[in-house]
Amino acid sequence: MVNVELTPHLFQFFPELQGKKLVVEASTVREVVQQLDNIEPGIAFYLCDERGRLRKHVNIFVKEEMVADRANLGDRVEPNSRVLIMQALSGG
Amino acid sequence: MTDRILVGTRKGTFLVEKMNGRFGAKLAGHPGVGVNFVARDPHTGTLWAALGHGHWGAKLSRSLDGGKTWADAPQIKYPEGARYLAMPDPSPEGDGDGDPKAVTARNATLLKLWMIAFGQPGRIYVGTIPGGLFVSDDGGESFELNRPLWNHESRGGDLFNGEGSGKTHWFGTPASEGEFAPGIHSIVVDPRNTERVLIAISTAGVLETNDGGKSWCSRTKGMTNDYLPNPEAEWGHDPHSVVLCAGDPDHMWQQNHAGVFYSSDGALNWKKVSQPEKGIHFGFPVAVDARDGKTAWLVPGKADMQRMAIDGRLFVARTEDGGQTWKELRRGLPQECAYDVVYRHSLDNSGDTLAFGSTTGNLYVSEDRGESWATVANNLPPIYSVRFG
Numbered sequence: 001m002v003n004v005e006l007t008p009h010l011f012q013f014f015p016e017l018q019g020k021k022l023v024v025e026a027s028t029v030r031e032v033v034q035q036l037d038n039i040e041p042g043i044a045f046y047l048c049d050e051r052g053r054l055r056k057h058v059n060i061f062v063k064e065e066m067v068a069d070r071a072n073l074g075d076r077v078e079p080n081s082r083v084l085i086m087q088a089l090s091g092g
Numbered sequence: 093m094t095d096r097i098l099v100g101t102r103k104g105t106f107l108v109e110k111m112n113g114r115f116g117a118k119l120a121g122h123p124g125v126g127v128n129f130v131a132r133d134p135h136t137g138t139l140w141a142a143l144g145h146g147h148w149g150a151k152l153s154r155s156l157d158g159g160k161t162w163a164d165a166p167q168i169k170y171p172e173g174a175r176y177l178a179m180p181d182p183s184p185e186g187d188g189d190g191d192p193k194a195v196t197a198r199n200a201t202l203l204k205l206w207m208i209a210f211g212q213p214g215r216i217y218v219g220t221i222p223g224g225l226f227v228s229d230d231g232g233e234s235f236e237l238n239r240p241l242w243n244h245e246s247r248g249g250d251l252f253n254g255e256g257s258g259k260t261h262w263f264g265t266p267a268s269e270g271e272f273a274p275g276i277h278s279i280v281v282d283p284r285n286t287e288r289v290l291i292a293i294s295t296a297g298v299l300e301t302n303d304g305g306k307s308w309c310s311r312t313k314g315m316t317n318d319y320l321p322n323p324e325a326e327w328g329h330d331p332h333s334v335v336l337c338a339g340d341p342d343h344m345w346q347q348n349h350a351g352v353f354y355s356s357d358g359a360l361n362w363k364k365v366s367q368p369e370k371g372i373h374f375g376f377p378v379a380v381d382a383r384d385g386k387t388a389w390l391v392p393g394k395a396d397m398q399r400m401a402i403d404g405r406l407f408v409a410r411t412e413d414g415g416q417t418w419k420e421l422r423r424g425l426p427q428e429c430a431y432d433v434v435y436r437h438s439l440d441n442s443g444d445t446l447a448f449g450s451t452t453g454n455l456y457v458s459e460d461r462g463e464s465w466a467t468v469a470n471n472l473p474p475i476y477s478v479r480f481g
Contacts, residue, residue, distance in 0.1 A: 009147070013164070
């Protein structure tokens with residue numbers, strides 16, 4: 001099982017997720033996003049474009065490492081990993 | 093006719109309503125979110141908003157209760173296999189340092205929702221970047237890419253099933269959110285025959301369908317330009333906005349990068365009616381009277397090098413004779429130190445009432461066909477869209 005944490009920014013669009021413990025079964029980041037979309041339909045299109053690529057200004061960390069495969073989200077996640085989904089700081 | 097005005101801004105959706113004789117604006121949704129366009133479906137009353145989240149992509153939003161609450165609508169997505177031929181980005185930040193001849197086939201993903209229009213009951217059109225016309229025939233429950241337009245010969249043919257001609261006449265717009273891609277910003281439906289639709293693209297031209305989108309042809313005759321080797325080229329035009337007179341639909345108006353154009357024969361022929369010496373030439377929006385096709389309004393700007401009010405004095409221009417003569421309407425508008433620019437969707441009219449908003453966050457209303465103007469607000473976020481509805 002993988003523990004997923006979301007940036008609070010996403011709660012304005014998906015308020016049902018606020019305070020909810022998100023634990024999904026997944027072995028890749030792509031599966032994490034798919035599982036999240038099963039819980040909250042539509043959220044995958046906030047994180048990824050229609051080709052499944054991570055949006056330019058979104059970051060996903062597995063433990064403390066930023067995902068390397070932004071095109072296919074093939075990065076592996078181990079059981080009990082913490083996956084953090086953030087908006088990217090793009091300067092400012 | 094309605095007194096309510098829907099305003100899309102860089103930081104949310106605002107509603108403007110008349111209370112006790114004065115127009116007032118209030119934030120009505122999407123706080124902090126870019127709103128490119130807001131419009132009301134005249135058949136259902138549903139409000140539709142085209143959002144551009146900085147981080148989370150473009151999203152359609154709708155309100156079933158007049159703007160009190162909003163929720164995500166079914167989303168628009170380019171279908172698998174949708175590709176388009178893209179020019180190199182000429183901007184300093186873009187990929188213009190690469191091979192300047194390199195036209196590349198890119199996979200299409202939604203960059204921007206730019207314009208929403210309504211046809212017969214149940215039909216909704218959305219113009220997008222990169223260059224997509226999405227159509228719903230179920231009141232917005234689902235949208236499909238119009239493939240005959242997407243596969244049009246002017247942009248290189250069918251790239252779903254092959255490599256096409258490798259040559260496109262559709263260029264790009266800096267409004268395309270990080271890439272240099274063409275965008276559909278004007279969609280007008282002929283009220284006499286809703287299967288007849290005209291669209292305008294920055295940068296390509298004007299196209300028309302007479303069969304509900306099964307086939308498309310160019311409608312750029314007379315749209316002379318001043319930035320291509322051939323001023324009468326069929327493609328490569330930069331219409332900034334195109335409108336049609338609902339009560340006299342053969343009368344159409346166009347504010348173009350290269351001037352103001354008018355057609356009295358349903359876009360078969362366009363005639364340049366600019367008067368540059370009077371400042372009637374460059375700008376983004378145009379509005380046409382709903383009954384009299386010879387009457388139109390513009391908010392002119394200082395040519396493309398500056399893109400702001402001419403000499404720091406903001407005015408609206410009106411013609412009542414098909415562009416032969418223009419009247420400058422300045423009463424109530426700032427006549428010193430005003431450098432507003434008004435975007436293509438930010439001027440609208442309903443009966444004798446007009447409204448426009450600028451990227452400086454100023455919103456003005458006239459209730460006498462533009463003769464005099466009242467300030468509604470001065471400190472709104474940059475305004476992207478002003479629609480009655």
